[in-house]
Amino acid sequence: VTPKSWYLRRREFLRLGAGSTLLLSLPAFARAKVEHGPKLAGVTANPKYALAEEKKNALEDIATYNNFYELGTDKSDPSENASKLHTRPWTVSVEGEVGKPRKWDIDEILKSFPIEERVYRLRCVEAWSMVIPWDGFPLADFLKKHEPTSRAKYVAFESVVQPQMPGIKGFGGIPFPYLEGLRIDEATHPLTLLAVGLYGEALPNQDGAPIRLVVPWKYGFKSAKSLVRIRLQETQPSTTWSQYASNEYGFYANVNPEVDHPRWTQSKERRIGEVLRRKTLMFNGYPEVASLYAGMDLRKFY
Amino acid sequence: LKQALLPAAFAACCVPLLWLAFQFFTGGLGANPIEALLNDLGYTAFVLLALTLACTPAQVLLGWKWPIRIRKLLGDFCFFYACLHLLTYTVLDQGFDLGGIVTDVLKHRFI
Numbered sequence: 389v390t391p392k393s394w395y396l397r398r399r400e401f402l403r404l405g406a407g408s409t410l411l412l413s414l415p416a417f418a419r420a421k422v423e424h425g426p427k428l429a430g431v432t433a434n435p436k437y438a439l440a441e442e443k444k445n446a447l448e449d450i451a452t453y454n455n456f457y458e459l460g461t462d463k464s465d466p467s468e469n470a471s472k473l474h475t476r477p478w479t480v481s482v483e484g485e486v487g488k489p490r491k492w493d494i495d496e497i498l499k500s501f502p503i504e505e506r507v508y509r510l511r512c513v514e515a516w517s518m519v520i521p522w523d524g525f526p527l528a529d530f531l532k533k534h535e536p537t538s539r540a541k542y543v544a545f546e547s548v549v550q551p552q553m554p555g556i557k558g559f560g561g562i563p564f565p566y567l568e569g570l571r572i573d574e575a576t577h578p579l580t581l582l583a584v585g586l587y588g589e590a591l592p593n594q595d596g597a598p599i600r601l602v603v604p605w606k607y608g609f610k611s612a613k614s615l616v617r618i619r620l621q622e623t624q625p626s627t628t629w630s631q632y633a634s635n636e637y638g639f640y641a642n643v644n645p646e647v648d649h650p651r652w653t654q655s656k657e658r659r660i661g662e663v664l665r666r667k668t669l670m671f672n673g674y675p676e677v678a679s680l681y682a683g684m685d686l687r688k689f690y
Numbered sequence: 691l692k693q694a695l696l697p698a699a700f701a702a703c704c705v706p707l708l709w710l711a712f713q714f715f716t717g718g719l720g721a722n723p724i725e726a727l728l729n730d731l732g733y734t735a736f737v738l739l740a741l742t743l744a745c746t747p748a749q750v751l752l753g754w755k756w757p758i759r760i761r762k763l764l765g766d767f768c769f770f771y772a773c774l775h776l777l778t779y780t781v782l783d784q785g786f787d788l789g790g791i792v793t794d795v796l797k798h799r800f801i
Contacts, residue, residue, distance in 0.1 A: 453721035464720060516722060653794050660721050664785040 422451045425590030437506035445518040451592040458555045466594035473593040484619040487535030501525040511672045513607035517657045523585035528576040543575040544625035546617035568612035569625035605674040607641045638690040643672035699760040703767040706734045731775040738768035
């Protein structure tokens, strides 16, 4: 039983509780300050992908509202824990069905490929979207250097796991490293990008530094972050989310307003910065990829 | 002291609303303020529901009488926050697209 003296002071406790809650949440006052990465040298804008009709999201949006579970599951966690990802030294290993497998140092990659700016829509499977000016180069150019063999039918991507990352113990049983995959024709499509920066600066850690995949016609989770391994193979790779909940997240995960997620509609999305939802576009507004899926039932291969 | 209980509880129940309003207008809710508002209002209503329902057990099990005196207030505020939550969903989140809301709820029953 609560001692009477405590009981009589109950409201002091309440006040103390309310006061300390308020104090603890004070840091939330100011929006997390975004650290700017070093400027990337020699970035040229590719006019074909300028996407002039869309308004770009500010770096503050792109770098504070992230899904990167290895750094925490809240949208603000990855930016708060960004320093827990160490991006140097960094090696990207290309292996499997290639004539020339190679381990790249990230700085070698940055010097070896001309970096262009491309403005892409990004549509998250959670029904929000952004418009992001990525800096990068086509994955096709990168793969070609390694001479894929005729048995290279799929490309598997593996994201980094570092012991100090706060989320790697797994959220509700999600195993890390994070794995993603593409069919070879998707991987070598001209739209598919390896991004190393945004707004002309090196990628913020929370956005998948130092190098990440960007597949603009697929839900955002397909665009694996912080890549350490790219493996070409004959069989379809298993991918993290489709392993975790195969009825909710498929291997293809093309943006499709007609195929709902079992738990919510995909017909609309909120563009970050806007209030009312806008209609989601087929293939996220990239109709040129439709031929990749000719004859496929996109309800079955979601 | 007894007389201060009700006003104090009333003030405490207003804190989440004032806090959210302040955050909403100063950009503290982040890149997707509507989602944050929706979740926080729903969470507040849920906490108040739990507190409201805890009043009677607190009396029966612990012999406390004071929670009973603020039970009605807690329940009213729970309803108030639940209404704000629902309003945020129908107006800000769905843009008053009633047809869309009905389809969404029917197709995804767990909601």
